[in-house]
Amino acid sequence: MSTSTLARVQTRFPSAVAVAVGLAAGFGIAQGTGVRALGGVVFAAGGLAAGWLWYRRRGAAVAAALGVAYVAAFVLAHVLALGVGWPAWLAVGVVTAAAAALAWAVADRPVPTV
Numbered sequence: 001m002s003t004s005t006l007a008r009v010q011t012r013f014p015s016a017v018a019v020a021v022g023l024a025a026g027f028g029i030a031q032g033t034g035v036r037a038l039g040g041v042v043f044a045a046g047g048l049a050a051g052w053l054w055y056r057r058r059g060a061a062v063a064a065a066l067g068v069a070y071v072a073a074f075v076l077a078h079v080l081a082l083g084v085g086w087p088a089w090l091a092v093g094v095v096t097a098a099a100a101a102l103a104w105a106v107a108d109r110p111v112p113t114v
Helices: 005-010 013-033 036-058 060-085 088-108
Strands: none
Touching: 013 036, 013 060, 013 088, 036 060, 036 088, 060 088
Protein backbone atom coordinates (compact mmCIF):
# COMPACT_ATOMS: atom_id res chain seq x y z
CA MET A 1 0.00 0.00 0.00
CA SER A 2 1.47 3.32 -0.99
CA THR A 3 1.79 6.24 1.38
CA SER A 4 -0.83 8.27 -0.47
CA THR A 5 -3.30 5.37 -0.33
CA LEU A 6 -2.65 4.98 3.38
CA ALA A 7 -3.24 8.70 3.92
CA ARG A 8 -6.58 8.52 2.09
CA VAL A 9 -7.68 5.57 4.24
CA GLN A 10 -6.77 7.45 7.39
CA THR A 11 -8.82 10.46 6.42
CA ARG A 12 -11.75 9.00 4.51
CA PHE A 13 -12.59 5.54 5.85
CA PRO A 14 -15.07 5.89 8.72
CA SER A 15 -14.02 4.06 11.86
CA ALA A 16 -17.73 3.55 12.56
CA VAL A 17 -17.72 0.99 9.74
CA ALA A 18 -14.89 -0.96 11.39
CA VAL A 19 -16.83 -0.86 14.67
CA ALA A 20 -20.02 -2.11 13.03
CA VAL A 21 -18.21 -4.86 11.14
CA GLY A 22 -16.29 -5.95 14.22
CA LEU A 23 -19.40 -6.27 16.36
CA ALA A 24 -22.05 -7.39 13.87
CA ALA A 25 -19.93 -9.57 11.59
CA GLY A 26 -18.13 -11.04 14.58
CA PHE A 27 -21.50 -12.06 15.99
CA GLY A 28 -22.74 -13.35 12.64
CA ILE A 29 -19.63 -15.43 12.02
CA ALA A 30 -19.69 -16.88 15.53
CA GLN A 31 -23.37 -17.78 15.17
CA GLY A 32 -23.11 -19.03 11.61
CA THR A 33 -20.06 -21.21 12.05
CA GLY A 34 -20.58 -22.22 15.66
CA VAL A 35 -16.95 -21.24 16.33
CA ARG A 36 -17.00 -18.45 18.87
CA ALA A 37 -13.25 -17.92 18.59
CA LEU A 38 -13.60 -17.13 14.89
CA GLY A 39 -16.15 -14.44 15.74
CA GLY A 40 -13.70 -13.18 18.36
CA VAL A 41 -11.01 -12.83 15.72
CA VAL A 42 -13.33 -10.70 13.60
CA PHE A 43 -14.29 -8.65 16.68
CA ALA A 44 -10.62 -8.09 17.52
CA ALA A 45 -9.71 -7.18 13.93
CA GLY A 46 -12.53 -4.62 13.78
CA GLY A 47 -11.43 -3.14 17.09
CA LEU A 48 -7.79 -2.94 16.05
CA ALA A 49 -8.68 -1.30 12.72
CA ALA A 50 -10.94 1.22 14.42
CA GLY A 51 -8.39 1.84 17.17
CA TRP A 52 -5.68 2.58 14.63
CA LEU A 53 -7.95 5.09 12.90
CA TRP A 54 -8.93 6.69 16.22
CA TYR A 55 -5.31 7.02 17.26
CA ARG A 56 -4.28 8.57 13.94
CA ARG A 57 -7.20 11.02 13.91
CA ARG A 58 -7.74 12.00 17.53
CA GLY A 59 -4.80 10.71 19.60
CA ALA A 60 -4.17 8.11 22.27
CA ALA A 61 -6.67 9.33 24.88
CA VAL A 62 -9.61 9.28 22.48
CA ALA A 63 -8.50 5.93 21.03
CA ALA A 64 -8.32 4.43 24.52
CA ALA A 65 -11.72 5.80 25.52
CA LEU A 66 -13.38 4.57 22.33
CA GLY A 67 -11.64 1.21 22.72
CA VAL A 68 -13.15 0.85 26.18
CA ALA A 69 -16.56 1.75 24.74
CA TYR A 70 -16.11 -0.87 21.97
CA VAL A 71 -15.35 -3.63 24.48
CA ALA A 72 -18.16 -2.38 26.74
CA ALA A 73 -20.58 -2.70 23.81
CA PHE A 74 -19.51 -6.34 23.38
CA VAL A 75 -20.07 -7.00 27.09
CA LEU A 76 -23.39 -5.15 27.09
CA ALA A 77 -24.65 -7.26 24.19
CA HIS A 78 -23.99 -10.36 26.27
CA VAL A 79 -25.69 -8.85 29.32
CA LEU A 80 -28.75 -7.87 27.31
CA ALA A 81 -28.99 -11.27 25.62
CA LEU A 82 -28.10 -13.59 28.48
CA GLY A 83 -29.04 -11.52 31.52
CA VAL A 84 -32.08 -9.58 30.34
CA GLY A 85 -33.34 -12.12 27.84
CA TRP A 86 -33.29 -10.08 24.63
CA PRO A 87 -32.88 -11.99 21.40
CA ALA A 88 -29.15 -12.10 20.63
CA TRP A 89 -29.54 -10.40 17.24
CA LEU A 90 -31.45 -7.52 18.86
CA ALA A 91 -28.86 -7.03 21.60
CA VAL A 92 -26.02 -7.03 19.07
CA GLY A 93 -27.92 -4.69 16.74
CA VAL A 94 -28.61 -2.14 19.46
CA VAL A 95 -25.08 -2.04 20.84
CA THR A 96 -23.60 -2.02 17.33
CA ALA A 97 -25.69 1.00 16.36
CA ALA A 98 -24.79 2.81 19.58
CA ALA A 99 -21.05 2.06 19.34
CA ALA A 100 -20.88 3.01 15.65
CA ALA A 101 -22.76 6.25 16.34
CA LEU A 102 -20.37 7.08 19.16
CA ALA A 103 -17.35 6.37 16.94
CA TRP A 104 -18.74 8.58 14.21
CA ALA A 105 -19.58 11.42 16.60
CA VAL A 106 -16.21 11.40 18.34
CA ALA A 107 -13.74 10.37 15.64
CA ASP A 108 -15.30 10.44 12.16
CA ARG A 109 -17.37 13.59 12.09
CA PRO A 110 -15.54 16.36 10.27
CA VAL A 111 -14.02 18.92 12.58
CA PRO A 112 -15.24 22.41 11.65
CA THR A 113 -12.46 24.78 10.75
CA VAL A 114 -12.72 28.35 11.90
